[in-house]
Structures are given as structure tokens and as C-alpha cells.
Amino acid sequence: MPKTQPNLFAFPAVDDVAAALRSYILQSQAAGITRHGSFKVAVSGGSLPKTLAAALLAQPSSERNAHGVIDFSKWEIFFADERAVPLDDADSNYALLKAELLDKIPADQGKPTVHTLDAAHLDDIQELADQYEHTLVSSFASRDSVRLPIFDLLLLGCGPDGHTCSLFPGHPLLRETSAWVAPIEDSPKPPRRRITLTMPVITHAVRIAFVATGASKKDVMKQIFDTPDGLPCALVNEAAGDRCSWFVDEAAVEGVSFPRRAFL
Numbered sequence: 001m002p003k004t005q006p007n008l009f010a011f012p013a014v015d016d017v018a019a020a021l022r023s024y025i026l027q028s029q030a031a032g033i034t035r036h037g038s039f040k041v042a043v044s045g046g047s048l049p050k051t052l053a054a055a056l057l058a059q060p061s062s063e064r065n066a067h068g069v070i071d072f073s074k075w076e077i078f079f080a081d082e083r084a085v086p087l088d089d090a091d092s093n094y095a096l097l098k099a100e101l102l103d104k105i106p107a108d109q110g111k112p113t114v115h116t117l118d119a120a121h122l123d124d125i126q127e128l129a130d131q132y133e134h135t136l137v138s139s140f141a142s143r144d145s146v147r148l149p150i151f152d153l154l155l156l157g158c159g160p161d162g163h164t165c166s167l168f169p170g171h172p173l174l175r176e177t178s179a180w181v182a183p184i185e186d187s188p189k190p191p192r193r194r195i196t197l198t199m200p201v202i203t204h205a206v207r208i209a210f211v212a213t214g215a216s217k218k219d220v221m222k223q224i225f226d227t228p229d230g231l232p233c234a235l236v237n238e239a240a241g242d243r244c245s246w247f248v249d250e251a252a253v254e255g256v257s258f259p260r261r262a263f264l
């Protein structure tokens with residue numbers, strides 16, 4: 001079977017990116033709830049939570065989409081990566097998501113279940129990763145019965161160096177094949193101590209949505225799409241093919257030759 005290509009959806013402005021992302025999330029939510037009664041999603045930190053909040057909080061409660069409305073009561077939110085810091089630290093991806101989105105969810109949209117890291121293990125990064133892996137095991141079934149957890153949707157960012165989650169270019173963690181969640185103690189981007197979903201978990205998700213906006217991303221986008229050379233985001237594209245969709249603004253893909261798809 002020929003390999004499929006990722007979907008590159010480009011929009012004039014960030015507001016348009018958010019509107020399309022909302023529609024894509026609604027489709028993914030409906031598919032997850034049909035499959036197993038809940039919506040299991042993992043989210044990144046960085047610039048993503050802001051765009052995600054614009055996508056999800058803009059929904060008027062009266063809106064009806066072909067795929068229903070956002071129902072956070074069915075959501076299980078995990079972190080695609082997290083920094084080994086207290087949950088109220090300025091560097092915490094959870095703290096960021098809480099400030100941008102979780103604290104602003106209107107009561108009539110339901111309350112998500114949010115799986116944070118276990119802050120009791122901040123001193124032991126391996127234990128922190130193992131505990132988070134146990135959290136996945138409890139939600140997705142035991143490691144004996146499933147080889148890998150299958151997220152309904154991953155909402156990922158792309159760093160200007162092509163990293164995603166806390167998987168950095170050229171880092172040995174890119175070759176991890178056994179753990180679901182791995183520790184990293186030498187992240188090139190501070191803070192150095194983090195935990196991250198591993199590549200096999202990422203590439204087994206039902207759907208993967210990258211969100212990249214702004215001109216600061218255009219050089220790396222050219223590399224990822226036009227001259228793929230092993231950057232972490234390009235590896236996800238290669239392994240996931242058309243299960244992988246990119247929601248970007250025009251500024252982020254200026255000069256990129258890879259063909260855009262129309263978002264329907």
C-alpha cells in the first residue's frame with residue numbers, strides 16, 4: 001500500500017486556524033465517544049493552549065455542529081509532555097492549560113477529567129515518568145493487554161527547532177521503543193527535566209493535530225515538509241501519514257512548497 005501524506009491545512013489568520021481546529025476536535029470527540037464512550041486527548045504546552053482556548057471557548061452554547069457540541073464531561077485530558085516542576089509553577093504545562101482554558105470552561109460545557117503528573121515524585125524523574133505511565137495504563141488498560149495506548153487525538157505543538165512533545169532533534173529518546181512515557185534530563189529548551197510521551201505512543205494515536213502559527217515557524221516548516229530530514233515533527237508525519245493534520249496560518253508556511261489541502 002502506498003504511504004499516505006500528512007494533511008497541511010493553511011488559513012489566513014489564527015482565528016481561522018482556531019475555527020477549523022474546533023471543527024476537527026468535534027469530529028474527533030464524536031468518533032471517540034462512539035468508539036468507547038469518552039474522548040481521550042493529550043495536549044502540548046507552549047503556544048498551543050492559547051489557540052486551543054480560542055477554538056474551544058468560542059463555541060456559543062447554542063451552536064450546533066454536524067458533530068455535536070463540545071462536551072468536556074466526556075474528555076480525559078493528558079499531557080503530551082510536562083515539565084518536572086510543581087503544578088502551579090510558571091513553567092508547568094498544566095498551569096498554562098489551566099490559565100488559558102480549564103479555568104474558563106463555562107459550567108454548561110461540563111468538566112473534563114485532567115490527568116496531571118504526580119508532584120510527589122518531582123525529585124525522581126524516572127519515577128515521575130513511570131507514575132504517569134501508570135496513569136495511562138489505568139485509563140487505557142493494562143500493558144499486558146494493549147501494546148500501546150491509542151489516543152483519540154493528540155494536540156501537538158512544533159518548536160522552532162522541529163521538536164514536538166519533549167522529543168528534540170537528534171536526541172536518543174527519539175529511538176525509545178519500550179516506554180510509553182519517558183524522562184528527559186537534558187532538554188535543550190529549559191527547563192531541562194521533563195517527561196514526554198514517546199514516539200510509538202504518538203504515532204499510534206487515531207489522529208494527530210499539529211498547530212503552528214506565526215512567521216517564527218516558517219523555516220522549520222520548510223524543513224519538515226519540503227526537505228524532511230529526521231526532525232521529530234517530520235518523523236511523526238512519516239509514521240502517521242494522513243492521520244496527521246497540520247493547522248497553520250499562512251505566516252507559518254510562507255515559502256513552503258508542500259501542497260495544502262482544503263479543510264472541508
Ligand SMILES: O=C1O[C@H](COP(=O)(O)O)[C@@H](O)[C@H](O)[C@H]1O
Pocket residue numbers: 043044045046047048081082093156157158159160163164165166189
Ligand atoms: O517546550 C515545549 O515546547 C513545545 C513547542 O512550543 P511552542 O511555544 O513553540 O509552540 C511544546 O509543544 C511543548 O509542549 C513544550 O513543553
